[in-house]
Amino acid sequence: MKIAVTGAAGQISYALIPLLLERFKFPIELFLIDLEDKVSQLRGLEMEIHDFCFPHLKKIQSGCDERALFKEVDVAIFLGAKPRGPGMERGDLITTNAATFYRQGKILAEVANPLVKAIVVGNPANTNALMLIRGGEYKLKNQIQALMRLDQNRAKSALDLADDQRKEVYVFGNHSPTIFVHDTTQEVNDFVRKRGADIIKARGVSSQASAAKAIVDHLEDWFHKDERHYSAAIYSEKNPYGVDEDLVFSFPFSNKKGILKLPLSQEEKQMLLITEDEMKKERQIACTILFSN
Ligand code: LMR
Numbered sequence: 551m552k553i554a555v556t557g558a559a560g561q562i563s564y565a566l567i568p569l570l571l572e573r574f575k576f577p578i579e580l581f582l583i584d585l586e587d588k589v590s591q592l593r594g595l596e597m598e599i600h601d602f603c604f605p606h607l608k609k610i611q612s613g614c615d616e617r618a619l620f621k622e623v624d625v626a627i628f629l630g631a632k633p634r635g636p637g638m639e640r641g642d643l644i645t646t647n648a649a650t651f652y653r654q655g656k657i658l659a660e661v662a663n664p665l666v667k668a669i670v671v672g673n674p675a676n677t678n679a680l681m682l683i684r685g686g687e688y689k690l691k692n693q694i695q696a697l698m699r700l701d702q703n704r705a706k707s708a709l710d711l712a713d714d715q716r717k718e719v720y721v722f723g724n725h726s727p728t729i730f731v732h733d734t735t736q737e738v739n740d741f742v743r744k745r746g747a748d749i750i751k752a753r754g755v756s757s758q759a760s761a762a763k764a765i766v767d768h769l770e771d772w773f774h775k776d777e778r779h780y781s782a783a784i785y786s787e788k789n790p791y792g793v794d795e796d797l798v799f800s801f802p803f804s805n806k807k808g809i810l811k812l813p814l815s816q817e818e819k820q821m822l823l824i825t826e827d828e829m830k831k832e833r834q835i836a837c838t839i840l841f842s843n
Pocket of ligand 1: 640747756757
């Protein structure tokens with residue numbers, strides 16, 4: 551399997567690659583992409599990955615030529631984006647990141663395996679994923695998702711701490727402070743909504759190891775052909791919740807059965823509208839930036 555990673559010289563990638571190679575034992579070729587001034591760091595990372603000595607790692611190539619490195623890839627993991635700092639919201643990054651994702655979406659649709667699976671992690675992840683879809687003229691609309699597993703894992707750990715042992719935990723909407731966890735308390739929602747910012751405040755940088763683990767968890771679910779549902783931000787066309795059909799929105803999703811329609815309370819219906827509205831605004835800002843130049 552050919553796997554490309556953007557923003558590969560960064561810290562999420564540094565945590566991700568060992569986890570990925572530990573979890574997936576089939577033959578893997580890695581294509582590591584970052585900006586031109588990060589090429590030396592990529593070489594260092596390449597050296598370390600070779601030193602892991604994983605027998606199923608068949609090849610590593612790194613550099614800044616996106617067209618060459620996305621060629622025929624089966625999976626693309628989009629980490630590369632300007633990260634937020636203390637006091638910022640993820641949505642504040644749209645102005646910098648929308649154009650990058652639009653450009654990469656075009657290249658991905660042109661050169662990747664036509665069945666490529668792409669996961670967006672760089673923030674604002676949902677709107678960046680939409681820009682990736684639009685850049686590729688919607689050809690990959692059902693093959694691009696945004697990472698919600700970090701929120702799902704956060705919700706699960708908060709529920710576990712509260713002695714709520716349920717297995718299925720689903721998050722809806724945007725990876726932002728408007729996200730909500732299905733069938734839970736205000737405390738759990740507040741925890742999930744603030745967790746990314748709390749980590750930035752405490753560490754000075756955003757979450758890295760937990761994000762890496764969530765990516766691997768997400769991919770494992772996405773590779774499966776069984777009926778399991780997981781929280782994934784997917785292209786919202788024909789969704790059963792009446793959400794705008796041109797967003798990348800988190801629903802309970804199954805590779806086999808599609809979106810699961812759960813009964814929502816009145817309060818959840820209100821939260822659904824709020825998170826949808828936020829994403830529509832982000833989309834509007836991204837499109838204004840892209841098409842005003
Ligand atoms: C997170 O949720 O930890 C990441 O999306 C990083 C961020 O900016 O919060």
